[in-house]
Amino acid sequence: MRTAFAIFAAVAALAITPAAAQYKAPEHKADWPGMVSGPEGIEGLDPGPELQRGRPAKAMLADTRKLNVALNALQPQRKAVVDAYVVSVALDSDPVFGREAREAGKVLSRRYDAVGRTIVLGGSTGTMPSELPNGSLTSLTLALARVAEVMDKEQDVLVLYTTSHGAKVGIAYHDGDEGYGILSPKRLETLLDELGIKNRLLILSACYSGIFVSPLSGPNTALFTAASSDRTSFGCQADNDWTFFGDAMINHALRKNQPLEAASDQARMLINDWEGMARVMPSNPQVSIGADVATWLAPLEARTPKTDTPPVGRPATDMLKKGG
Numbered sequence: 664m665r666t667a668f669a670i671f672a673a674v675a676a677l678a679i680t681p682a683a684a685q686y687k688a689p690e691h692k693a694d695w696p697g698m699v700s701g702p703e704g705i706e707g708l709d710p711g712p713e714l715q716r717g718r719p720a721k722a723m724l725a726d727t728r729k730l731n732v733a734l735n736a737l738q739p740q741r742k743a744v745v746d747a748y749v750v751s752v753a754l755d756s757d758p759v760f761g762r763e764a765r766e767a768g769k770v771l772s773r774r775y776d777a778v779g780r781t782i783v784l785g786g787s788t789g790t791m792p793s794e795l796p797n798g799s800l801t802s803l804t805l806a807l808a809r810v811a812e813v814m815d816k817e818q819d820v821l822v823l824y825t826t827s828h829g830a831k832v833g834i835a836y837h838d839g840d841e842g843y844g845i846l847s848p849k850r851l852e853t854l855l856d857e858l859g860i861k862n863r864l865l866i867l868s869a870c871y872s873g874i875f876v877s878p879l880s881g882p883n884t885a886l887f888t889a890a891s892s893d894r895t896s897f898g899c900q901a902d903n904d905w906t907f908f909g910d911a912m913i914n915h916a917l918r919k920n921q922p923l924e925a926a927s928d929q930a931r932m933l934i935n936d937w938e939g940m941a942r943v944m945p946s947n948p949q950v951s952i953g954a955d956v957a958t959w960l961a962p963l964e965a966r967t968p969k970t971d972t973p974p975v976g977r978p979a980t981d982m983l984k985k986g987g
Contacts (some may be wrong), residue, residue: 688787688901689756689839696843708832711850713800718841730784730796734809738779745962746819747775747864748810751783752798754827754836754846757901758789763868763909764798766975767824770913775822776966782806786838789902798827800836800844804854811858820862820959821855826909828899829869831892848878855879862959864923868908870895873949882953885960887912887927891947897938897979904976907934908948914974920967923960924952937980 696714740746751768753760768783784798784806796802803825810821825846828835836844855863863884867875873892880886889896889908898907905914911933916926931948938945 686787686791688758688761688789689841691756691837691839693840695837708845709847709849711800711833711845711847711854713836713842713844715842716840726797726802729794730802730805733782733784733796734805736779737782737809737813739813740780740815740819742815745959746780746814747771747777747822747963748814748819749775749777749781749822749824750803750806750810751781751785751824752803752806752826753785754798754800754803754825754834756786756838756842757828757899758787759899759901759903759906760798760826761786761788761793762904762976763826763906763913764824765795767826767866767909767913770917770972771822771824773972774917774967775820775963777822782810797838797842798836799838799842800846803846807854807858807860811860814860816859816861818862818959820864820963821860822864822866824866824868824913826868826906829871829890829896831871831874833874834867834869834872848875851875852878864960866912868896868906868912872896873947876949876951880951880953882955883959884951884953885923885956886949886951888949889946891949894944894946896946896948897941897943898982900982903979903982905979907937907946907979910974910979911937914976918972918974920969920971922964924950937983940980941983 749771751764753764764785765783768781772778772781783795784802785793785795786798787793825834833845833847836842861883865879865886868889870890871892872888872890875888876886896908911930915933916930927950
């Protein structure tokens with residue numbers, strides 16, 4: 664079960680080189696630090712606090728360079744086309760999220776004709792250090808700001824996929840023992856409003872992610888969450904390839920040439936079946952599709968590839984065979 668700030672061992676996959684064999688993804692060993700002090704309490708998490716501690720300077724420089732390459736490679740919008748800009752981010756260093764964010768970026772980029780307009784921010788896949796810029800609250804903020812620079816905000820669309828652990832106050836940013844933070848509903852709402860990104864397809868994979876529905880819903884927003892505001896979601900063991908929600912929504916439903924709403928219905932049916940087999944309390948994924956979404960969704964779906972692609976990786980339900 665996915666619980667906020669839980670400690671999962673990162674299990675290395677089959678090695679390709681001796682160096683890869685010795686590599687281990689960052690693990691969560693230290694206690695979560697206090698992010699808020701004084702009388703603010705939970706309200707202090709609304710701005711989306713972020714803490715970096717003990718991260719080597721060379722690692723920070725290397726990651727900054729990776730991020731700059733990704734931001735600068737983003738192609739401008741096409742005047743006669745409704746373009747989608749995909750941002751897929753893993754906000755936790757457990758390798759399941761790095762693997763999921765990478766494949767989600769591929770699936771969403773293909774589905775929405777966003778090759779050259781996709782940024783993937785992913786931690787390690789467990790076998791070697793990440794070749795991508797790291798997922799963090801800062802890198803996510805900069806990626807969204809860059810998208811806002813190059814898109815046509817009246818016609819183009821942000822497609823955002825986030826995957827991480829979650830809590831009843833927001834989505835957790837947790838990179839080993841060096842990075843901590845909370846992406847709160849208020850922070851994401853404020854950020855998108857500040858940048859003027861109004862056409863939004865938001866797919867949020869985390870426990871309790873239903874807390875984003877009320878603040879983020881709107882006439883131009885299609886929003887899908889892995890769970891309701893009071894439920895956990897499942898499949899986030901570090902050595903998995905997919906969470907339940909990611910496997911159902913990305914790896915199965917959105918690979919098919921079917922409308923977005925039908926894809927969501929299929930994903931929820933799959934999740935319901937898998938949770939029934941696991942005998943867990945249903946995660947109750949949430950859906951909110953605004954009244955004006957069709958104005959940007961219809962042109963995108965008209966260009967959806969006609970051929971489906973097969974699921975990849977180990978099914979999220981493999982965890983049931985292990986009894987966990």
